[in-house]
Amino acid sequence: MLDNLRDAVRKFLTGSSSYDKAVEDFIKELQKSLISADVNVKLVFSLTNKIKERLKNEKPPTYIERREWFIKIVYDELSNLFGGDKEPKVIPDKIPYVIMLVGVQGTGKTTTAGKLAYFYKKKGFKVGLVGADVYRPAALEQLQQLGEQIGVPVYGEPGEKDAVGIAKRGVEKFLNEKMEIIIVDTAGRHGYGEEAALLEEMKNIYEAIKPDEVTLVIDASIGQKAYDLASKFNQASKIGTIIITKMDGTAKGGGALSAVAATGATIKFIGTGEKIDELEVFNPRRFVARILGMGDIETILEKIKEVENYDKMQKKMEEVISGKGKLTLRDVYNQLIALRKMGPLSKLFQLLPGIGMLGQIPEDQLKVGEEKMRKWLAIMNSMTYEELDNPSIIDKSRMRRIALGSGTEIEDVKELIEHYNLMQRTIKMLKRRKKDVEKLLGQF
Template sequence: MFESLSAKLQNIFYKLKTHGRLNEKQVEEALREIKLALLEADVNFKVVKDLIAKIKERAVGTEVMKSLAPGQQVIKIVNEELTELMGGVPSKITFASKSPTIYMLVGLQGSGKTTSAAKLASYLKNMGKIPFLVAADIYRPAAIDQLESLSKELGVLVYSDKKSRKCEEIARSGIKQGIAQGSDVIIIDTAGRLHIDDGMMEELKTVKKTVRPHQILLVVDAMTGQDAVNIAVSFQEKIDFDGLILTKLDGDARGGAALSIRAVTGKPIKFVSLGEKLDSLQTFYPDRMASRILGMGDVLTLIEKAETTFNEEEAASLAEKIRKQEFTLDDFLSQIQQIKNMGSFDQVLSMLPKSPGLPKNALSGLNEKQIKKVEAIIKSMTLDERRNPKIMSGSRRLRVANGSGTNTREVNRLLKQFNETKKMMKQFSNFGSRAKIGKKILPFFNV
C-alpha cells in the first residue's frame, strides 16, 4: 500500500535528517520534492498546492528553524498535515436512534460494492449487531448470486427478488423482511453501471426517497486514483452521500484517492478494504494512514489485529520467554503459524515501522509452501537443537537438511532468520505500556 509514494517521501526525509540545521532554501527544496512525489502519486493538484502551502507556512517558522532536530520537526509537520488532509480524526459509523439502521451502498460496477456490502455485514456482526442484506443490484450479472453466496459464508440473512426489475421495490420489501427477521441493521446493495449516467442516478434517487436510509456510503476503487475522486464528485452532485468506502487500498501503490477524496468532496472516508477476505474491512484512521505513508508503520492496528488472533495466555507465556531469552525454534514455528491468521504477510509487514534496525523485505513473499518447509526443517532437529540452535554444527545442519528434504543453504537461512527475529522481538518488547506488540506480534523474518 502506497509503496511508491512512501519510498519517495522516505528518501526526501532521509536527506533532510542529514542536515544539522536547515535553512529556508533547504526546506523549500524538500517541499518541492514532496510536491512532485504527491503529484506523481496522482494526488489532486489543488490538494497538493494547498497542502504544500500549509506545510511551508509552518516549516519555515521558528518551530523548525530553532529546533534541535529540524529534520524530524519537518517530518512531524508533514505527518500532522497529511492527517488533517485525510480528515484528522476517524469518522466512525453511526446508527439510527430507532432500529433498524439502514445503510445504502452506491457506486459503479467494478468498485467492489457487493463485496463491500458483505464485508460491512461482517464488520457489524462482529460488533454484536444483527445485519440483514438486501440484493438490489438487478443489472450486474450474478450480483444477486454473489451476495447470496457471501451471506451464507457469513451466516447472515439476505433478501433477493430475481423477478422484480425495480430496485426501490426490492429495497422496500427487503427492509420489511429484515425487520420481520429481527435485524437491527439493514444493508442495501444497489445497482451500479460501468459509467455514471442519468438513468442510474435517477434510480438511486428513487431508492433513497423510498427507503430513507440512515446513511448512504459511496464505494470507490482506490486504485483508480483521480478517477475515484471524479466519481465521488459526480455522486455528491447528483445524489449526495455521507461517507466513503475505499476498496483495494492494499493494492494501491500511489495513494492519490485516499489523499485527495476527503479534501475535494468534504466527505469522510469511513472504511478501507485491505484484502479479499470478508473480515478485511477496517475503520479508516487518518493518523495511522499518514504514519504508514511516511514509513512510520501502524503499530496500533497491528496490535488490534493481534489481540483478536493470539491467545492471551500463550502470548503472556511467550513474552516471558522473550524476557528470559528462552525463545526456541518451536516457539518460532508456532508464531509463524498463528500470524497467518492475521492476513497476508505483506499486509502485516506494511504495518511495521521502517527502520534500519529491521530486516528488509521481512515476511515478503512468505506462503504456505515455505511455511511447510520451515516446519519440516525445525521438526527434523533434535529437542536440544530446537532449544539451543547455537549447537548446530555443519554436520548437524547437513543431517537436518537431508531429513527435511531441503538443503544446507535453506537451513542456514532459517537459523539466520530465527536470530534476526529474536533481536527484533527484544526491540518490540520494550515499546511500553500500550505496545503489547512485544507479547503479540512475533516472527518477522526475511524470506
C-alpha cells in the same frame, strides 16, 4: 507511490546531510510521491508551500529536534490534505439502521457489502444483507456466497426484475426480524461520467426504503476523477458517506482520497484487498501516520506532548517565582516525571525568562540522579494529597509511615523534603534578585 514516504522519513530522520539539504530532498520526494499517487498537482504544490511557510515562520519547541519537528509539520499538513481531523462515525446512532450502497459497476459494492456485514457482525450487531442488483446475472449468488461465509442472512428474489421492490421487501423482512443493521447492495450499471444517471437510480431506491445512510462506493483507481462523482453525490445526499475500494491495487489511491476529501465528503472506510476483512475505518491522521511510518510518528507526537507538559510546568514555576503561586511537592512530582526524559532540573531554571542573566543557580545541587528520582517518585506516591500540597506538615511519624509505604528509608524521605526546601530557598532568592533587577531597570 505513497509507500516510498516511509523510507523518505527514515532517511530524513537519520540521515547525515545538512538539515537544509535534507529538507529540500524530502520535499522533492514528497512531491514526487504524491504526484505519482495521482494527487492533484496544484494541491501538492500548495501543500509543500504551506510546509515551507511554516518552516519559515515557526520555531521548533524547546527540546524537539528540528528534524522531528519538520516531520510533525509534514504529518499535520498531509493529514489536512486527506481530510484533517475528521473521524468517521462508524457505529450507528440508532437501531435499526439501514445502509444503502451505490456506485458504478465493478467498483466493489457487493464485496464491500459483505465486508461491512462482517465488520458490524464482529461488533456484535445482528446484520442482514439485501441483494437488489437485478442486472448482473450472478450478482445475488455472489452476495449469498459472502453471506454464507460470514454467517449473515441474505435476502434476494432470483429472477425478479424490480430492484426497488426487492429492496423494499428485503428491508421490511429484516426489520420484522429485528435485524439491527441492514445493508442493501444495488446495481449501478452506469460508467463514470454518468453521475446524473447514477444519482437518479439512487433517488428511486432511496424513496422506497428511506435508508439512514447512503454510501457511495468509489474505486481508488479512478484517482482524481473521483472528485466529480464525490462532489455531486455530496451535494445530492445529506446522509451520504463514501467508501474507497481497491486502495491496495493502485498507484492512484492518494489521488482518489485527496480528491474526495477536498469535496468535504466523509470517507468512512477504505477497502484494502479482496478478502472479507480487508476493510479499514478511514481516519486521515492514522492513515498518514501509517504512510509516514507509524513508529516514527508516534515517537514524535509523544515527545511533543511531553514538551507541552514541560511548558505547563515552566509556567507554573514562573508563577511561583513571580509570587502568584506556591510550590508544592505535587509540582516537584510533576517536574520529576517530566524531567526524567527532559534532562537536569537546572535547565528548567535557565529557561525562565530573565533568570539566565541573574547569575549562578546552585546547579549541582539541583541535579537529581535516576536512582534517586525513582525513590522519590515512590515516596511521593505514598504521600496523601494533603502532604503533597503542604509538605510542612510532614513530621517524624508521617515520615516513618511514608518510608514504610514506599519501601524506602526515612533518610530518603528527609532528603526529598530537603530538596523541596532547597527549591523553595532558590525560588526566594530568584524572587529577590528579580526584584533587584526590576528596581534597577526601573531607574532607566
